[in-house]
Amino acid sequence: MSEPFGSLFTTGQFAALCGTTKDTLFHYDRIGLLKPRSVGSNGYRRYTSAQLFDFDLIRVLQQAGSTLEEIKWYRQHYDSAHFLLLLEEKQAGIRTRLEQLARMEQMLAHVAATTRRALAETYDVPRAEPQQAEQLLVVGLKKGEGEHTDGVAARVSEHLALCEKYRLTDRFPLGSVILKEDVLAGSSLESYFFSRVPPDFSGGPLLEKPAGLYATIVHKGPLEAFNEPYHALLAYVGRQGYAVCGNAYVFDLITYLASGSEQEYVVQISIQIEKRGCPRSARG
Missing domain, CATH: 3.20.80.10 (Regulatory factor, effector binding domain)
Known part of the structure; x- marks a missing residue:
């Protein structure tokens, strides 16, 4: 796949690649969760295709119930042991939520x-x-x-x-x-x-x-x-x-x-x- 702008994507292109919106990327940039690889003198942001995996990690952890602040802290203190602990905590939370949903369905x-x-x-x-x-x-x-x-x-x-x-x-x-x-x-x-x-x-x-x-x-x-x-x-x-x-x-x-x-x-x-x-x- 040939990537535009010398393997860099504009915010709109990267948003399309990730299946999200430009506003989401702007928000992630503002809070320091996912910053563009570079910002030109004209203020235009550029992302790399490798950052797709960073975005996917954020999406998975969000879907598992993590807040953006939790995800930001985790990405700043990344290690596999902590990631395992995080996953186990989210699994427990999901099981609790499933029990709640089952009770709600019965009600x-x-x-x-x-x-x-x-x-x-x-x-x-x-x-x-x-x-x-x-x-x-x-x-x-x-x-x-x-x-x-x-x-x-x-x-x-x-x-x-x-x-x-x-x-x-x-x-x-x-x-x-x-x-x-x-x-x-x-x-x-x-x-x-x-x-x-x-x-x-x-x-x-x-x-x-x-x-x-x-x-x-x-x-x-x-x-x-x-x-x-x-x-x-x-x-x-x-x-x-x-x-x-x-x-x-x-x-x-x-x-x-x-x-x-x-x-x-x-x-x-x-x-x-x-x-x-x-x-x-x-x-x-």
């Missing part, structure tokens, strides 16, 4: 499945259905916190931090628990925020949602309108001859993650129930 798949299910639901029609037992990672709300935005935000933040600590991929949908005594009193006061966890999860604090029969309703609309479907579900329980025998569990199926409007929010409310007069041994 997005879970949110997508939940959203797909919510869009296919029939809204505001109560039903009775059996549900399986689930383990819930919970954060408790102090008395009155659920009635104020600041209190809710603080506990949600605490809960999300707890999920991050335990690297939960299925932290969404978030949910809340209304204790049995509050359900019986007709109150929608929330006592816990929760996320589902696998059966073998050993972190805490945990609350078990028992298997059994549940009265369930799925509602679409703003969170402020929650009480309407909640009380409609309680009325359904009474009409159908059921009795409340456990907590209520509120699942966010579509919230801020999938909708820009509270009018599109979807929640599922499930209250553990039993037939009135059932002997204790026959109850779910």
Whole structure:
């Protein structure tokens, strides 16, 4: 290959050779990372073909996660042993990033499945259905916190931090628990925020949602309108001859993650129930 300008390249030619831009080369020159082989009296920079390998080293280390400052220091203190150490550090960083991406992929798949299910639901029609037992990672709300935005935000933040600590991929949908005594009193006061966890999860604090029969309703609309479907579900329980025998569990199926409007929010409310007069041994 014949090289122009006596084996020297202009900035534009060298940028094309490297698959980069002139602005990138100008920046590398300014910070002392990759300087041209020569600069003419007219200010024109010239690079050699051998500097392609210097540029490629910078590109590889950048793609491995090194900052330009780290790369500059390395090039000024080059030796093979240090290069090996640098590569091993970057390998460890890449493995960590891959784990994070795998968890993110699982979370997005879970949110997508939940959203797909919510869009296919029939809204505001109560039903009775059996549900399986689930383990819930919970954060408790102090008395009155659920009635104020600041209190809710603080506990949600605490809960999300707890999920991050335990690297939960299925932290969404978030949910809340209304204790049995509050359900019986007709109150929608929330006592816990929760996320589902696998059966073998050993972190805490945990609350078990028992298997059994549940009265369930799925509602679409703003969170402020929650009480309407909640009380409609309680009325359904009474009409159908059921009795409340456990907590209520509120699942966010579509919230801020999938909708820009509270009018599109979807929640599922499930209250553990039993037939009135059932002997204790026959109850779910």
